[in-house]
Structure formats: C-alpha cells, structure tokens
Amino acid sequence: MHVNAKIVAMGGLMLAFTEVCISLGSVIESNTLFLLAAASFMVGIMIREAGLRAGGCFCASGVLLGILIAPNKFYVLSYAGMSLYIILRETAWEMIAKDSGKTKGSKRFWLMKLIAFNVIYLTGISAGWKLFVAREVSWQLVLGIVAAGQFGFWIYDMAYEYVQSQIWTKIRNKLL
Numbered sequence: 369m370h371v372n373a374k375i376v377a378m379g380g381l382m383l384a385f386t387e388v389c390i391s392l393g394s395v396i397e398s399n400t401l402f403l404l405a406a407a408s409f410m411v412g413i414m415i416r417e418a419g420l421r422a423g424g425c426f427c428a429s430g431v432l433l434g435i436l437i438a439p440n441k442f443y444v445l446s447y448a449g450m451s452l453y454i455i456l457r458e459t460a461w462e463m464i465a466k467d468s469g470k471t472k473g474s475k476r477f478w479l480m481k482l483i484a485f486n487v488i489y490l491t492g493i494s495a496g497w498k499l500f501v502a503r504e505v506s507w508q509l510v511l512g513i514v515a516a517g518q519f520g521f522w523i524y525d526m527a528y529e530y531v532q533s534q535i536w537t538k539i540r541n542k543l544l
Contacts, residue, residue, distance in 0.1 A: 379418070382426070386430045387434060394440040394443060405450060405524060405527060413532070415454070416536075420455070431448045453484055481525060493513065
C-alpha cells in the first residue's frame with residue numbers, strides 16, 4: 369500500500385489534536401462530550417482520506433496513546449466507543465455504496481447506523497451500570513436513559529455529517 373507523505377503528516381497532526389481533546393476533557397469538564405466528539409471525528413476524516421484500514425489504525429493508536437497520556441481513562445473508553453461507531457458507520461456507508469450506489473437517504477443506511485450505535489451504547493450501559501449505580505433503579509429511569517441516548521445519537525450523527533460535509537471540505541482544500 370502506497371501512503372502519501374501528506375496523509376501521514378496530517379494523520380500525525382490529527383492524532384495530536386485527538387490526544388489534546390481527550391486530555392482537555394478532564395480539564396474542562398463542561399465540554400467533555402464536545403471534545404470527545406471532536407476527537408472521534410478525526411477517525412472519520414482519516415477513514416475518508418486514507419481508507420478503513422488507516423482509520424482503524426488511527427483509532428487504535430489514539431486509544432493506546434490516550435491510555436498513556438490522558439488523566440481520566442474513562443474518557444479514553446468513551447472516545448473508543450465513539451470512534452468505533454464512526455468506523456462502523458463508514459463501513460456501512462461503503463458497503464451500501466458498493467451494493468446499490470445510492471446511500472443518501474437510504475433507509476438501510478439509517479438502520480445500520482442505528483443498530484451499530486445501539487449495540488455500542490447498550491453494551492456500554494449494561495457493562496458500566498454496576499460501576500456507577502449501587503442500588504436498584506426503576507425501569508422508567510432506564511428507559512429514559514436509553515431514550516436520551518437515542519437523542520444524543522441523532523445529534524452526534526448530524527454533527528458528524530456537518531463536520532464532514534461543511535467544515536472538513538473547507539479545511540481539506542487548504543491542507544492537501
């Protein structure tokens with residue numbers, strides 16, 4: 369595989385930005401989700417610029433470096449989950465585009481994104497539930513948390529679309 373030197377340099381800068389965002393999440397607590405989302409969007413940019421394999425390696429290096437650098441390891445785990453969703457989303461995009469050639473507005477694409485998110489989200493909730501909640505809770509609270517996650521998913525996905533289509537295209541022309 370031939371890798372362009374500009375892509376490698378851009379990947380290094382994006383990895384540095386990713387680690388700064390993960391570490392700043394511990395310092396600026398009110399913006400933690402924003403910073404983790406910005407860090408995970410870098411995985412999507414790397415996938416679109418260099419392919420799925422490079423994006424997966426970028427995600428893995430971000431997680432490993434985050435374990436070494438970030439003061440709050442829970443944020444590294446959150447970054448990993450958000451980045452995994454981006455990888456699955458981009459994989460679904462490529463699969464559907466390869467099959468039918470039409471992805472925009474595809475119900476199949478939305479269903480694949482929703483399934484990918486819910487597998488990651490519900491696994492995270494069930495695995496971390498005993499870690500954060502010591503007592504029995506009502507099913508209404510659990511339902512509320514799941515519903516809030518669906519709303520958060522919608523916002524996160526729309527923000528990712530906006531970053532890719534509007535912000536990155538403007539920055540990309542200046543960098544590459």
